[in-house]
Structures are given as structure tokens and as C-alpha cells.
Amino acid sequence: MNKMKLLAEWEYEPVKIQRGYAGRTLYVNVGDFSFKEKPVSEDMKEKFIGGRGFGLKLLWDAVKDTTKWNDPENELVISGGPLCGITQYPGSGKCYTVFISPLTEQTYDSNAGGHFGPLLKFSGWDALEIQGKADRDVIVFIDGDNNKVEIYESPFEDVNAFTVTEALHEYFAENEEDKRNISVVSTGKGAENSYWGCLNMSFYDLRRKAPRLKQAGRGGGGTVFRNKKLAAIVVRKRGIGPTSNNPADLSTLQKVGLKLHKEIRDLDDQQNKMRKVGTPHLNEIMNEYHLLPVHNYKFGQHPEADKIHSEVFGKLFTQGIPDGCWHGCSMACAKAVDGFELKTGPLKGKKVTVDGPEYETCAGLGSNIGIFDPEWIIEANFYADHYGIDTISSGTGFAFVCECYELGFLNKDITNGLELKFGSKDDLMELIHRIGRGDDEFARIVGLGVHRMKKIFAEKYGAPFEVMEKIGMEGQGIEVSEYVPKESVAQWGGYFLTLKGPQHDEAWLIFMDRINKQLPTFEDKAEALHYFPNFRLWFSLVGVCKLPWNDIEPADNVIKYKGIEAAKVPEHVQNYVDLFNAVTGKNITKEELIIQSEQVYNFQRVFQLRLGKGTRKDHYIPLRAIGPVFPDEWEARAEYYDNELKATGIDPEGLTTEEKIKKLQEYRLPQWEQLVDAVYKRRGWNKNGIPTIETLERLGIDYPEVVEVVKKHLKPEDEWEE
Amino acid sequence: MIKVNGEEMQWRPGLTVKDILEAKRYIFPMIGVWINDKPIPRDKFETTIVNDGDDVKVIHMICGG
Numbered sequence: 001m002n003k004m005k006l007l008a009e010w011e012y013e014p015v016k017i018q019r020g021y022a023g024r025t026l027y028v029n030v031g032d033f034s035f036k037e038k039p040v041s042e043d044m045k046e047k048f049i050g051g052r053g054f055g056l057k058l059l060w061d062a063v064k065d066t067t068k069w070n071d072p073e074n075e076l077v078i079s080g081g082p083l084c085g086i087t088q089y090p091g092s093g094k095c096y097t098v099f100i101s102p103l104t105e106q107t108y109d110s111n112a113g114g115h116f117g118p119l120l121k122f123s124g125w126d127a128l129e130i131q132g133k134a135d136r137d138v139i140v141f142i143d144g145d146n147n148k149v150e151i152y153e154s155p156f157e158d159v160n161a162f163t164v165t166e167a168l169h170e171y172f173a174e175n176e177e178d179k180r181n182i183s184v185v186s187t188g189k190g191a192e193n194s195y196w197g198c199l200n201m202s203f204y205d206l207r208r209k210a211p212r213l214k215q216a217g218r219g220g221g222g223t224v225f226r227n228k229k230l231a232a233i234v235v236r237k238r239g240i241g242p243t244s245n246n247p248a249d250l251s252t253l254q255k256v257g258l259k260l261h262k263e264i265r266d267l268d269d270q271q272n273k274m275r276k277v278g279t280p281h282l283n284e285i286m287n288e289y290h291l292l293p294v295h296n297y298k299f300g301q302h303p304e305a306d307k308i309h310s311e312v313f314g315k316l317f318t319q320g321i322p323d324g325c326w327h328g329c330s331m332a333c334a335k336a337v338d339g340f341e342l343k344t345g346p347l348k349g350k351k352v353t354v355d356g357p358e359y360e361t362c363a364g365l366g367s368n369i370g371i372f373d374p375e376w377i378i379e380a381n382f383y384a385d386h387y388g389i390d391t392i393s394s395g396t397g398f399a400f401v402c403e404c405y406e407l408g409f410l411n412k413d414i415t416n417g418l419e420l421k422f423g424s425k426d427d428l429m430e431l432i433h434r435i436g437r438g439d440d441e442f443a444r445i446v447g448l449g450v451h452r453m454k455k456i457f458a459e460k461y462g463a464p465f466e467v468m469e470k471i472g473m474e475g476q477g478i479e480v481s482e483y484v485p486k487e488s489v490a491q492w493g494g495y496f497l498t499l500k501g502p503q504h505d506e507a508w509l510i511f512m513d514r515i516n517k518q519l520p521t522f523e524d525k526a527e528a529l530h531y532f533p534n535f536r537l538w539f540s541l542v543g544v545c546k547l548p549w550n551d552i553e554p555a556d557n558v559i560k561y562k563g564i565e566a567a568k569v570p571e572h573v574q575n576y577v578d579l580f581n582a583v584t585g586k587n588i589t590k591e592e593l594i595i596q597s598e599q600v601y602n603f604q605r606v607f608q609l610r611l612g613k614g615t616r617k618d619h620y621i622p623l624r625a626i627g628p629v630f631p632d633e634w635e636a637r638a639e640y641y642d643n644e645l646k647a648t649g650i651d652p653e654g655l656t657t658e659e660k661i662k663k664l665q666e667y668r669l670p671q672w673e674q675l676v677d678a679v680y681k682r683r684g685w686n687k688n689g690i691p692t693i694e695t696l697e698r699l700g701i702d703y704p705e706v707v708e709v710v711k712k713h714l715k716p717e718d719e720w721e722e
Numbered sequence: 723m724i725k726v727n728g729e730e731m732q733w734r735p736g737l738t739v740k741d742i743l744e745a746k747r748y749i750f751p752m753i754g755v756w757i758n759d760k761p762i763p764r765d766k767f768e769t770t771i772v773n774d775g776d777d778v779k780v781i782h783m784i785c786g787g
Contacts, residue, residue: 270764271752288749511750511782517727518781553783558754559761566754567783 001171004152007138008033011148015124017246020082020583021045025058026125028140028149030228031072031132035149040126047701049541050081052109053600054127055098056607059107062131065610069102069220070227072133078185078233079127080117082583084543086328087242088257089579090264091545093118093326095201101219101500102195103393103449104477106613107604108219108500109540113325113334114201114212116183117543119144119235122244134229141172144237154231160188160386160436161200162352164232165211169204172236179204181240184211185233187222190387193438194447196397197222198390207321208338210353214325217390218503219478226388240327248585256578257328264330264552272551276319277310278333279359279547284309286363290637291484291510293368295422296399297473297624298633300484304372308362312374331548337378345383345433357381357391363482364395369402370422380432387436392503393449394435396479398428400450400472409463415442450474470623476501476613486627488514489671490525496621497529497679499604505546506533518564526678528564534597535568541600542580548572599699602684602691603706609690610709616689619676626668631657681720688718726778733774739767742778752783 015022027036040054048057055077062075080095095117101108120128123144130140137154156164164186173179184202191197199221200213247253268274272281283305286292290300317335325334337354357365357377365380366372384391398420404410405420412419418427434443445456450472458465473480478501485491485502487510494507509528513519519528539546550569558566577590588596608614627641628634634641634657642652645660648667652660680687684695690713696702724733726742739755739762742748755762755770756779762770772778 285750288747508784511784515727515748516779516781550783553752558781558783559763562756562759562761563779563781566781569783 001167002155004139004155004171006150007153008151009148010035012037012124014147017121017244019248019585020245021050022121022124022126024125025054025079025127025129026142026149027129027131028151029132030130030134030138030140030151030230033151047599048603049596049600050126051079051084051094051543052096052098052537052540054079054081055096055109056107056600056604058127058129059098059100060607062129063100065612067100067611069100069105069224073131074100074224076130076221076224076228077127078116078120080121081541081543083245083579085118085121085240085245086247086253086579086583087326088253088328089544089575090257090260090324090329090331090548091326092328092543094539094543094545095120096540096543097199097216097221099219099221099224100611101221101478102223103220103451104501104613106476106500106608106611108221110199110216110218110221111540112199112201112214112216113203113545114183114214115180115203115326116185116201116235118240118326119181119183119237122240123235123237128233130228130230130233132228137229137231139168139231140233142233142235144235156231159186159226159231161186161213161388162211162386165200165202165213168232168234169202169211172234176209177206178238179211180206181238182234182236185225186231187225187388188386188436189438190384190389190436190447191222192226193444194389194435195220195223195449195452196390196393196447197224197226197388198385199225200385200388203325205353208336208353212325212334212336212353213355213385214334215385215390217392219500220390222388222390245583247583249582252578252582256575256582260548260552260572260575261330263554264548267555268331268552271553273310274331274333274547274551275323277314277317278323278335278356280308280310280313280335280357280362282359283313283362286359286483287367289511289515290487293363293399293482293484295370296368296396296403296471297480297484297486298403298630299636302367302372305367307372308366308374308377313357313362316374316378329545331552333547333551340378340382342382343379344429345436347386352382354378354382355385360482361391361395364392365398366395368395368399368482369428371425371428373425376425376429380429383432383436387432389432389435389447392481393479394432395482396473397446397450397453398431400453401446403471404457404463404468407467409457409468410461414461416440418442449477450479451477470629472622473624474502474622475620476618478502480625483508483510485510485625489675490519490528492621492626492672493525493529493675493679496625497619497676498533499601499608505540506536512564512567518567522674522678523682525675526682529679530682531568531594534594534601535573537597537601538576538593541596544576544579549576595699599701602695602699603701605685605689605691606696606706606709609713614689615713616676616687619689621672623665626672627664628661631661634661686714686718687720688713688715690714690718724772724774724776724778727780733772737772739770739772739778742772743767743780746780748780748782750782750784754781754783755779756781
């Protein structure tokens, strides 16, 4: 690669990390090439903690009420958090990207592993704020060794992820060993051509001699990235060690870390086998419990699902290599397929290392579109990452397209020759390539997501909007992730009563609700929809991965604890309290941990309100998420659904399947409204889903500008009756 | 008759925890079982006999995804 043209540079003073914080954030404007250092106040640490919290605070200060995703003042803020970068505890290399999403038109946050978050912090920055829009493709380089930030003109004609990442690891490293001191954020052409753009964050795998890519996949961060004409963001920092985060209490960190390493070593093989197969251990489990999405969530099970069982992927993944995506992660679930020869597309014939597939990809770009071919899924996974396309949104989006095609709403004239039925492997792969190339109108429409497809298909092709409203699996503008929610009332909330749409990073309550029967009342469900979203949000504030929380558990967890308490994995919760205190020198309790999250949870809710969203009308749910829509869905589990109807007091005898579906919907829709009420009450929100002034005051986030936003929307009729 | 997570299930002499899990097709590896509020260690699922009238709770330790 030739020497790149330097467009701007800025030098900064080095800083020593103190108890997990650099104490300042970095602002880069790629439009006017300006740079700034911003101090982190004690209040910011207290109320926003780090990671996603810092991202939201910085974004709040940067945008106007009217800012859209593609306005120059929209930002990409990347931040790890105070625990990010520790090497003693598994899963501590996460960082979070915050931005206004093209899909949801409100704030979004998406996390990734890889080395970017830790290297950014150890370069002296708690967060990186990118604002502005460049007039040509640029690369931002944070040189943590020489304390400077540089902006280069991108030399890449091909901005797709693997091309850019491989070349930049090579370009900025002095030798092979040095490549691991570098991390690259990239996306691809698919992010430009769709709203499904993901961000790839790299780490260099010395054993494989290849960069690995971890995705902040959801919400369209990659689309914002390309809209700013970013080809890459690179950070380099050498000499990272176990004390780089300068914790207050190193020995506690080591002690807590060792305990979990031992649990993983001793118990993972009997529990989820994360070290061998990673998250695809869920493939067969979800299928067995009727939760694996099949054919656009019509069904939860498929006879060919054994072809994508974890054992199959376990054989395809290279075994015996420690697959942690940050130093010290013994959970090592970042599995990869090596030497995979691509069969299609611009890199046909090339042998590549493919990161994943994860469970969500197996289901999204697999069962949900009627494909049970592991090699196809791996190829689709590779190209989605390469083009910068989220595998979850695209999986659910393609599933919607396939159903519309099979219902006759689309045809080959519309799709420009593609037969997009469920299981149409060649044509669905071609659709991925068309999004990557951006040369096909229909593919561009698909890439706008289900929410917009519904409208465009109706207006442009005459498809019936009311049917698409029922089957389009999206909420707040973003596609549902890969679990069938229709049989768990609590999970309706876990998906659709969320801050930013139906991902599953807030709550996954299906077993607790449906199988374990631990949440019999709406108040029980609301309590779970208060605790778990807040507990899980905390990971995003501090820079750690959720998986070591409950994808491994102490051997005596189910003996020492009972019921929902056991599901919280209390010893691991205590680990996080101890880790936070050991790093920061503070002394929080597990209850205060939840309050830290609540502060940010409610701040983000008000932020959505400020951007014109964030009220009850935005918490809508498609009919397919609450039950069968078409007779074949019912009839595939007729006995089960007949019993469901009986349990509501309706005798299914003598009813047609259509009548049964209608009656179940009539029963379940009011249940949804009851759930919304119960959850809003528990969260301290009014009937319209707006945090009350009392809630803001209780959490200490009653900043004048926050209160002002809320006051504008408070109405007496939305207050709860005593 | 026994109860499993509040639902009635046919009992037979010699019925074990493992038999219940198989009958219910509960294949998730991280399961906790309580019989009449007493926890059963996972390595005793195969040998623990369930008595007629027992109240069995089978808890899947997943709230993740």
C-alpha cells in the first residue's frame, strides 16, 4: 500500500489512566478537520458512568432536537467504560457506539468486542466523538504511542471491511507482532447502500495471521459511518498490560477473575460449551423449544434444523485456539471458520477466515429464510461482514421479503429477476451481493428495512399494507432479533417495550415466563422488565460482555439460590459489584448498580422523546409477535394453540382456524395493553411512557434541559389514577 | 399425579427427574430442579426418584440470549 496523504493532524498530551478513566474525551470533526479535548467531570462519571452513558451524554450535547441521522451534527461516539480493557476478568474488551439511527430516527447504541475500546482508552481517551461529514473518503488514525490524531485521505477504491482492515493492520504495524497493537473500525459498501450498516471492530489474531472482525451490528451505525465518508478509524497503542487500567485494587480484580476462570475451565463443557461452539449452542435448543424463527417467525421449529446444530458448526470451527476477542477472556466464544473458500461474489475462490457464525446469524441468515445449509450461512456471514451489513436486520428483512414473495406481493419483475422464496439460496445470496454493489433498485429498497419496505411495497407495487403490518417483524423501525416471541407475554415487552426497538439486549424472558412459569402476573412480568433491562444495560456502561454473566454459572448456583434469584446468578452479580469497586475505588452495592443503569435508561428514554419519539405510540407490536396470523401457523401446532384458546375460556370446537386466530388475537391484544401499563408504572413513567419528574429527581438526572423536554410532553390525562 | 411447573403430569413408580426432563423435552443444559422446594443437584437427576404428589419445579437458567 502506498503512503497515504495526510490531510490534518493534532497532537495531544499523554495522560495516565486513573482507576479506569482517562478523564477526558476526544472530539474529531471530519468535516472541518477540527480536534478537541473535553474533560470528563465527576458528575459525568457519577450519572453516566462510561460507555453507552458517555456516548449518550456527548451526543445529547452535540445534536439539536431536529437532527436527523444524515445531518453533519449527528455523531458516532465510541466508548468503552471504566472496566473496559482489564485483562483479569473474561469479556472485558467491549465498547459501545452511540448515534442517531437511520432505521429508528432516534438514538441507538450497539456494542462490539475486539480491541478498539481498550486501545482507545489506553491511548488516553474515554470516548471518541466523530462529527461532521468529509468531502472525500477519509481515515482517522489515533496514534496512542505518539499522542497524535491524524486524518488521511483514504486510498481505498474498495472500502469493504476485510480489504480495508487487512491493509490497515499491515500499513500501521512495524511487523507481524505489532499488528495486534492495532484495531480498525470499518464497514463496507453495503452500509452505504442500505440502512443496515454494521461496524466491524478488529483485533489481530497472531495464530491465524489474520484480522478478526467483531460487529457492532445493529441500528445502522455503519450507514452513519459511510455517510460521514469514513473509510476507517484506526487506533494503535503498544505496551498494554494487566495494570494499564490502573485499578484501585488489583488483588481483588485478580481474585474475582481467577474464580471465574476456574468456573469456566471446570464447568463450561457441562454447561453451554461456549469454548467449543460459541453461541450456536443455542441452535438446537431454540428449535426444540419452538423458538427458532423459521419462515419469517411463522414457525419455531423445522425438521431440517439438525443440519445447523451446534455439533455441525463445532466441526467447522477451528478448535484448540483460544478465541477470546480481548486478552484474558477464557470464555473464548469468538469462534471462526478458517480456510473457507468463497463460492460467490467478488472474492470467489479466495480462502478466508470467517468470524462466526453466531446463533443470531444462523437463525437470521438461516432458518428464518428457510436455509439450513451451514456452508451457505458461513458464506452469507462473510459477505455481510465484508459489505458491512447487519446479519440480524438483513435476516429478518429477507424473511419478510420471502414471505411477501410467496404471498404474491412481489414477483420477478419487481425483484429484477430474483425468485425470493424461502430457501432460494442462489437468489438470496445474489440479493446480498446486490446490496453490496448498490446497483439494483429493488435491493436498495430491501436495505431500507422492514418498516420502510411495508410502505414502499404498498405504494409502489400495490401490496396490501394491512397484511404486511401484521407480518413485518419490526418495532420502532428496526427488525426483531432471532427468537420467536409470540408465546411469551413477558418477551413481548422484552422486545417491544425497549428503548430502541426489538433487539434482545434488554431482556430475554421466554423461559422464565413461558416454561418456568415464574412470572404469572403482569406485576411479576413488569418487575422482570424493570430488573433485567437495567441489570443488562449496566454492561454497556462499564465495557464488559454479557455472556460471562449467565452463560456460565457456579456449580452450586441452583442449590444455593431459588427461583428468579437463581436466574440472576447472584455470585456473578457480586463479581461485577466487586470489579467496579476494585477498578474505580468506589463502594457501590448491587442495588446501586441498578440505579446507575436506571439513570442512563431514563436519560435515553427522554433523549428519544427529545427527538420526536419515545412515547406509547412508538411501542407498537406486530400481530405475528403475539400469535399466529395465518392458518398454517396455527395448524403446525394445532393442539398447543387449541389449548391456549381453551385456557382463555373459549372452546375451539367447531371454530374454523381463521376464527380461532381471530379469537386468540382478541384475547391477546388487551393483554399487551395491560403489560404496557404495568411496565410503565414499574418504571416510573406515565401512561404515555414518559418518565415523570419524580423519576428524574429520584435518579438525579433532573438537569434543566432534561426536565424541559419532559415538561413539554406531560399531560394531566396521562397521569395514573390513584 | 405430580405437578411440574404447576401443570399436572402422570406419575409412575420409579419416575426420576431425568425421566421428567426427557418427557418434557427439556434439553437445555443449565436447568435447576426443586422437588417440594428442595434443590436437586444436576448430577443426581438420573438417580433422584420423584414421589406421587410431588411438586416439581424445573427452572431453565437462561434469561440471556
